[in-house]
Every structure is written in C-alpha cells, then in structure tokens.
Amino acid sequence: MTQAKFEFAAMPDAEGMFGPYGGQLVPPHLKKAMDDISEAYDKISKTEEFQKELADLNATYVGRPSPIFHAKRLSEQLGGAQIYLKREDLNHTGAHKINHCLGEALLAKFMNKKKVIAETGAGQHGVALATACALVGIPCEIHMGAVDIEKEHPNVTKMKILGCKLVSVTAGQATLKEAVDSAFEEYLKDPTEYIYAIGSVVGPHPFPAMVRDFQAIVGREAREQFLASNGKLPDHIVACVGGGSNAMGMFTAFLQDDVHLIGVEPAGKDIETLGQHAATLTKGKPGAIHGMKCYVLEDAEGNPAAVHSIASGLDYPGVAPQHSYLKDLGRVDYQSATDKQTLDAFMTLSRVEGIIPALESAHAVAWAIKTAPTLGKDETILINLSGRGDKDVDYVANLLGI
Incomplete structure (x- = not known):
C-alpha cells in the first residue's frame, strides 16, 4: 500500500475550529466554564499521574x-x-463509550467537581459514565429521552443499579436531541461545581477534541x-x-x-x-x-x-x-x-x-x-x-x- 499525501491543518485550531466547523457558540458565562475545562484538560491530561492512572484502568478495568x-x-x-x-x-x-467516560470522570476528579452531568441516547454513554463515576466516587446525573428509556430498558436498569440519577426527558421527540438540551439546562445551573461530560465528539470546544483524544x-x-x-x-x-x-x-x-x-x-x-x-x-x-x-x-x-x-x-x-x-x-x-x-x-x-x-x-x-x-x-x-x-x-x- 502506498502512502497517500493527505495534508491537514491542526485539528482543531486554538479557537476550537475544524476548518469552518466547531468553536464555542455559547453565552459568555458558559464560555468561561468551557475555557476552564479546556485549560484543565490541556494541563491535567499531560501529567504523569493522570496518564498512568488512565493507562492502568484501560488495561485492568476496561x-x-x-x-x-x-x-x-x-x-x-x-x-x-x-x-x-x-x-x-x-x-x-x-461499548467504546467507556474510553472517553473514564477520561472525563478522571478529569472531573482532578478538577474537584461535585457532580457529572450527561445525556445518553441508547444508554451506552450513560452506563459507561455511571460506571466511571462510581469508580472515582463522583455523583452522576444522566438525562435520557422517554422514548429511549422505553426502548433501551436493560441499560436503564444498569444505570440505576450503578447509582446515577436518571432524568426522563419528555419534551419534543423525547430522544437524544432533547436529552442534550435538558442536560445542558441542568449544567447551566452551576457550571463551576458541575461538569458536563458530553457523550460524543460534539458540542462546544474542547469536547470534540477531548472526546476524540480519549477515543x-x-x-x-x-x-x-x-x-x-x-x-x-x-x-x-x-x-x-x-x-x-x-x-x-x-x-x-x-x-x-x-x-x-x-x-x-x-x-x-x-x-x-x-x-x-x-x-x-x-x-x-x-x-x-x-x-x-x-x-x-x-x-x-x-x-x-x-x-x-x-x-x-x-x-x-x-x-x-x-x-x-x-x-x-x-x-x-x-x-x-x-x-x-x-x-x-x-x-x-x-x-x-x-x-x-x-x-x-x-x-x-x-x-x-x-x-x-x-x-x-x-x-x-x-x-x-x-x-x-x-x-x-x-x-x-x-x-x-x-
């Protein structure tokens, strides 16, 4: 196989942009919270202590x-x-979700956050995050559409057993998009003490890059x-x-x-x-x-x-x-x-x-x-x-x- 000549600029750039996409389309008070997470991630994820703990857990836990x-x-x-x-x-x-959930839960622990909030669709991110939060000892709150709760009952049961607070979202189609909206609303109540552990390579910077890096x-x-x-x-x-x-x-x-x-x-x-x-x-x-x-x-x-x-x-x-x-x-x-x-x-x-x-x-x-x-x-x-x-x-x- 021949080596192709694919050339890419840094992804993302300093503003969290992947070409014309990405960024931080958030209100000013939330931008500060996003910037704090970005700064903490850049600093904490490079430390030997963080890297060793994550590597050990990937090998012996995941x-x-x-x-x-x-x-x-x-x-x-x-x-x-x-x-x-x-x-x-x-x-x-x-599933693959545990890869970034462990990283996000460890980051929350190192940042001394009091609660981890997230959305879930099929429940795999919810189960993985509830698992990681149980492991590091941080309360976890998962928002899930009512339609998906009915559809994915085994994962709902697992989340409850793992000790997370499960919030049923009934607005709109009551699926993933509404779960994201609901989780963001809860996060906005106290972005200083809470951290929103986004479940994919989406959302405002730094999450698209951070979740990608863990995955x-x-x-x-x-x-x-x-x-x-x-x-x-x-x-x-x-x-x-x-x-x-x-x-x-x-x-x-x-x-x-x-x-x-x-x-x-x-x-x-x-x-x-x-x-x-x-x-x-x-x-x-x-x-x-x-x-x-x-x-x-x-x-x-x-x-x-x-x-x-x-x-x-x-x-x-x-x-x-x-x-x-x-x-x-x-x-x-x-x-x-x-x-x-x-x-x-x-x-x-x-x-x-x-x-x-x-x-x-x-x-x-x-x-x-x-x-x-x-x-x-x-x-x-x-x-x-x-x-x-x-x-x-x-x-x-x-x-x-x-």
Whole structure:
C-alpha cells in the first residue's frame, strides 16, 4: 500500500475550529466554564499521574487492548473481501463509550467537581459514565429521552443499579436531541461545581477534541494489531456515525494513510423524507447546534429537524465538527444504511459469527455485507464493532416476533 499525501491543518485550531466547523457558540458565562475545562484538560491530561492512572484502568478495568477478530465464516459466506472486527463490544460496559467516560470522570476528579452531568441516547454513554463515576466516587446525573428509556430498558436498569440519577426527558421527540438540551439546562445551573461530560465528539470546544483524544486509542491499537497480523493496513475501515465518536476514534490513526475510510449514517425508514432518517452529513447542510458549527438537518423554519433511526445512539440531527470538515475535504466517504439493512446485518452477524452487535454498529456491518462481495478476495475490511447488542435484544425480538 502506498502512502497517500493527505495534508491537514491542526485539528482543531486554538479557537476550537475544524476548518469552518466547531468553536464555542455559547453565552459568555458558559464560555468561561468551557475555557476552564479546556485549560484543565490541556494541563491535567499531560501529567504523569493522570496518564498512568488512565493507562492502568484501560488495561485492568476496561480490558484493553480490545482484539481484532477475523470473521472468516461471514467473509466466506459473502465472498470477496475479508472482514475483520475491532471488538470494542468486549470492553467493560459493552461499548467504546467507556474510553472517553473514564477520561472525563478522571478529569472531573482532578478538577474537584461535585457532580457529572450527561445525556445518553441508547444508554451506552450513560452506563459507561455511571460506571466511571462510581469508580472515582463522583455523583452522576444522566438525562435520557422517554422514548429511549422505553426502548433501551436493560441499560436503564444498569444505570440505576450503578447509582446515577436518571432524568426522563419528555419534551419534543423525547430522544437524544432533547436529552442534550435538558442536560445542558441542568449544567447551566452551576457550571463551576458541575461538569458536563458530553457523550460524543460534539458540542462546544474542547469536547470534540477531548472526546476524540480519549477515543483515539481504538485506532492506535487497530493500526498496530492489523499490521502485526496482516503485514499491511486494511484497505477499507468502516464505522457508524451519529455524533461520531467511535468513527473518529478509529479514523484518527489512519488519516495520513492510503486507506478508504467510510462513515455509515442512519438512512432510517426513508432517506429522502425529512424526519424519517438521521443522515446528517448526507442530507444536511452547514449550520449550528448545541454550541458548535457543523452539518445539521433542519426543518423549513431553520430549526433542528426531527430525526429517526432504529438505533437510539445515532438519532441526532447534528454531527461532529471534525466529521463535517473531513466530509468537505473528501477524506472520509460518508454513506448510509437503512433500518432494514441494519436489522438484517444485526441478525446475520449474530447467526453467522455468534456476535450480537449493537444496532448502531450494525450500520457499519450492513455496509460491509453489501460491499464485500464487490471487492477482490485480497482486499480487507475492518469494521469498528463499537458496541454489543445486549441492550437491543428485547427491542429486536419484539420487532421480528422472535
């Protein structure tokens, strides 16, 4: 594989901008709080004490490094490219979310914060953050849409067992966007004593960069592991994209390489009908949401549009500013998978390889299932299997009448 000539400016710059995206679109009193977090992160994350504690916890608590698995039966069944899975589903708490939640909880501890506040969609970020806060001994409050609470009952139960305060959000569509709004409202009550632990590479600076940095361990591991086992880099690397943290964590290590990077968004029920999908990069346009400039799905009045995905964790009308920038640069190929393709991929991986994926991750699996037969047998696809499907099994069983 030849080295490609991809040249990027620093991402983000000193103002938290990824090209024209990102920044801090917040009121003055909240800007100070964001700047304080940014300054603390820059200082604390570089200390030997912080780095050693995080590394130890990643190894002995999370179970890193997560392995890469060659899905031989699925590859043989499909024909064409060989499919590999980066097994983030094997992490403690069942997804990639623990990677940045541990970092955020440790940062909160080092900053002497009194409460950690966050939103969650599918509940994976909520479970991971409640876990990390229990570990470091800081109270945790999670805001979750009422629709998602009903849909993701196993994760709701876990959060309660772990001791977090769970706030049911009933406004609007009662899903992820409203959960973010609600959590921000609570955070604004005391941004000095509280910290908002954003669950993806979104929001005002420094969160898009900070969450990416904590997630980048995924790509660093994968690059080293794949080279060691295959003697070359993957030809194609694919990950689902809602906010975009698991994809950004994987892609960051490969941005300078001649590797095809694919982000798969939710085409939902109908990608041509606003409100029936959450394919922000595919169908949205540059705008602003939740303190950042990024691609946004907007309604006729210019407000964030209603969105839909079978996967609660991808049900968001915005997207990471860095993904927005990479789309404009053409460095990442953003595609989509429908609810039906995702559900089929969920069942196929479960029954062919004995691995039940999260519905979010199944979007990436769907792309691989569709694409592998069109590629040569000497080509490779690496899927970031960002989470396991324990949380989704009851929902899927009801959908399919299992």
